[in-house]
Amino acid sequence: MRAAVMWKPGTPFDVQDVDIAAPGPGQVSVAIHACGVCASDLSLTTSFGQPTPVVLGHEGAGIVTEIGEGVDSVAFGDHVVLVWVPPCGRCAPCRRGDDYLCANRRSSADARAGKAAARPSPLSVDGNAVHQGMATSTFAEQTVVPANAVVRIDDDVPFPVAAMMGCAVPTGVGSALRSARIAPGDDVAVIGCGAVGLNAVMGAVVAGAARVIAVDPMPGRRALAEKIGATETASAEEFGDMRGLDVVIDAVGHPPTVSAAWKAVRRGGTVTVVGAGRPDQVVEINAYELFHDDKRLTGSFHGGISMHRDLPVLVGLWRSGRLPIEALIDGTAELDRINDVVTAQQAGAALRVVLTPRP
């Protein structure tokens, strides 16, 4: 099968033939019909210590083509979304319902610490192992994952929309609904109008926010935010003067944006950081202010969303027109064009061009 291999950190993807093992016990094989290039994939190409060679990609959807021994949660022909935070179902976070924090998931931090992957990669070239990025490797025509790393989705959801439900949608919408716990009537700002930030804007609208302020340096991104429900927009400079907000969601996650968000929320307000900063970045918070202003500062990993529990909720909101995900998709492209798609998205010329390894 064909897949986009990154041979060395920071080098362009090579779309080439890659061997893939058949699914073992408890595993499934999925033909990838759509996958998005998420900002995290691009971070992994350079700055998170991702071992190479690797097939990246974690925001994907497709059809189950083969099931391993003992799998009964999905069947041949099911449409599925890939889950890059597969829950083991047995650890303490899984048992309390926070399965996106599963203690048995291997992360890029584990890779940096030299820990082995949770299972051998099914991918290889000329007999040499190729890493499976974020345990999903969706920049490929086919992937093999544990059965708990897929969740069934209704057949009427188009594959590009289903793919985005694998990362940008739960991360962004979840940051608003679950992590920030926006209440009806809240004044909310979202910093950064990439795919996650725009999904946070939609989540804030769904939560009943009174004002939804979309903050981004790019006029095109601000216009798109207004199209999907933001009540107003601001540049970074304009946002710097804002005070008294109930909630700020930071979809950038770098120290300057976290500090700006912290200043902009009222006493008792909430800052939720859903953007991924670099592992070496530190945010300074005034200790007295932290006590006195009684503000809440929360992270938001995968939007606090349990895919196995919450995907039907997201699909329901999409079907009712309240999550206009199609508005965030610029178009589709064959897997061979992955480097062009990366360039366009990094330059801000496109928000999401969804790749279609199996059109």
Ligand SMILES: [Zn+2]
């Ligand atoms: Zn992602």
Ligand SMILES: [Zn+2]
């Ligand atoms: Zn677990």
